[in-house]
Amino acid sequence: MHETDMTKALIQTVQDWWEAQPERPRVERIHLVVGKFTCVEPVSLQFSFEVQRRDTFLAQTELVIQEPPLIAFCQLCQQEYAPEIGLRYACPSCQAPMEEIRSGRELKIDRIEYCSDSAPAYASDL
Amino acid sequence: MHQTFDAALGINLLHANQQGANHNRAHLDQWGVTCLNLMSGPGAGKTALLEKTLAALSTQLKIAVIEGDMTTELDAERLRQYGVPVIAINTGRSCHLDAKMVAGGLHQLEDHCSPSAFDLLLVENVGNLVCPAEFEVGEHAKIALLSITEGEDKPLKYPIMFQEADCLLITKMDLAPYLEIDLARLESNVRQINPQVQIIPVSAKTDWGLEAWFDWVRSQVSAQAQTSTRSSASSAI
Numbered sequence: 001m002h003e004t005d006m007t008k009a010l011i012q013t014v015q016d017w018w019e020a021q022p023e024r025p026r027v028e029r030i031h032l033v034v035g036k037f038t039c040v041e042p043v044s045l046q047f048s049f050e051v052q053r054r055d056t057f058l059a060q061t062e063l064v065i066q067e068p069p070l071i072a073f074c075q076l077c078q079q080e081y082a083p084e085i086g087l088r089y090a091c092p093s094c095q096a097p098m099e100e101i102r103s104g105r106e107l108k109i110d111r112i113e114y115c116s117d118s119a120p121a122y123a124s125d126l
Numbered sequence: 127m128h129q130t131f132d133a134a135l136g137i138n139l140l141h142a143n144q145q146g147a148n149h150n151r152a153h154l155d156q157w158g159v160t161c162l163n164l165m166s167g168p169g170a171g172k173t174a175l176l177e178k179t180l181a182a183l184s185t186q187l188k189i190a191v192i193e194g195d196m197t198t199e200l201d202a203e204r205l206r207q208y209g210v211p212v213i214a215i216n217t218g219r220s221c222h223l224d225a226k227m228v229a230g231g232l233h234q235l236e237d238h239c240s241p242s243a244f245d246l247l248l249v250e251n252v253g254n255l256v257c258p259a260e261f262e263v264g265e266h267a268k269i270a271l272l273s274i275t276e277g278e279d280k281p282l283k284y285p286i287m288f289q290e291a292d293c294l295l296i297t298k299m300d301l302a303p304y305l306e307i308d309l310a311r312l313e314s315n316v317r318q319i320n321p322q323v324q325i326i327p328v329s330a331k332t333d334w335g336l337e338a339w340f341d342w343v344r345s346q347v348s349a350q351a352q353t354s355t356r357s358s359a360s361s362a363i
Contacts (some may be wrong), residue, residue, distance in 0.1 A: 001259065002220070002221060002222060002257045002261070004141070004284070005134065006139050008138060009140070009143070010139060012142070013135070013137055013141065013142075017135065017309065025131070025361050028130065031249070032139070034139075036259065037285070037286070039257055039259055039260045039286050040260070065308070086282055086283050086285075087282060088282070089285065089318040090318040091320045091327045094248070095321075097317055097319065097321040098318060098319055099321065107138060107139045107140060108138050108139060109135045109137045109138075109139060110134070110135065110136065111132050111133060111135055112135060113130055113132055114131055114132075114133065115130050115131075
């Protein structure tokens with residue numbers, strides 16, 4: 001259950017951002033990108049988040065998880081293909097190994113949607 | 127009036143762990159210690175491999191071990207018989223070692239002895255084919271173990287571990303006559319996701335193939351020693 005630890009890290013990161021905002025806005029949504037070719041299970045992340053957000057500044061916050069598929073690029077064929085996770089990863093046309101991954105390994109906090117009664121001076125980029 | 131805004135973060139979810147791993151690696155580099163992270167499912171033979179490795183190499187290299195185990199010190203006790211410092215980290219209910227736990231282990235090692243006296247730090251991760259692959263601890267190379275009793279399909283089912291590995295040890299080769307294992311297929315399954323990985327079949331029971339593993343370990347230590355000599359020479363300039 002490393003999703004529990006990841007959720008802890010997620011909440012800490014968002015809290016650091018939130019505390020740096022002068023007016024402590026209400027965080028409406030946190031957008032994550034969790035690729036299909038990672039060891040992270042979005043359902044477990046959602047569950048951990050629901051448990052850990054209780055009684056925090058994120059109690060009303062929604063976690064939105066986008067899951068990009070695994071897409072590899074074959075240098076020999078000069079084309080993208082979608083490996084079948086658990087079954088085959090080599091290029092279906094020429095059988096070359098999967099070396100270049102174009103998507104599916106993402107594991108990031110993409111952006112935060114927040115609500116403020118007055119306009120902030122800027123949306124802080126961390 | 128309520129307005130909704132967007133703040134772009136683009137921060138890796140494992141950012142904190144990655145920073146911790148880089149920090150550990152910086153210390154290890156400064157001490158001139160090569161760190162290898164051994165990972166596998168439970169029962170693939172990590173501890174048996176370490177026993178043979180310590181028996182063979184502890185006269186040539188100064189070795190320390192960090193031993194991750196969910197509940198007991200049984201594995202650590204097995205390894206202490208070889209006269210090397212073994213730091214046991216009980217990971218509790220956590221299914222992998224993370225950078226912070228290993229940092230704690232490095233501090234314990236510092237309390238007992240001078241870390242710069244060591245050449246090699248072997249980290250035995252928690253037995254688990256999934257989670258440890260995503261958590262770097264500061265290692266210079268990752269070693270995956272797969273025993274032939276687990277089946278040749280495992281690299282396809284648990285791809286991240288095998289994709290991340292620099293070296294794959296196929297263990298329990300002494301059992302090959304009793305199993306219907308297709309080693310060529312196992313190797314091609316691994317090569318589909320990691321064409322560069324060094325594959326070394328071994329048996330810790332009969333010592334078969336272990337010399338190739340010891341050579342690989344020695345080559346990692348000397349490559350690392352050269353890198354740190356180069357970087358200390360360049361920092362002196």
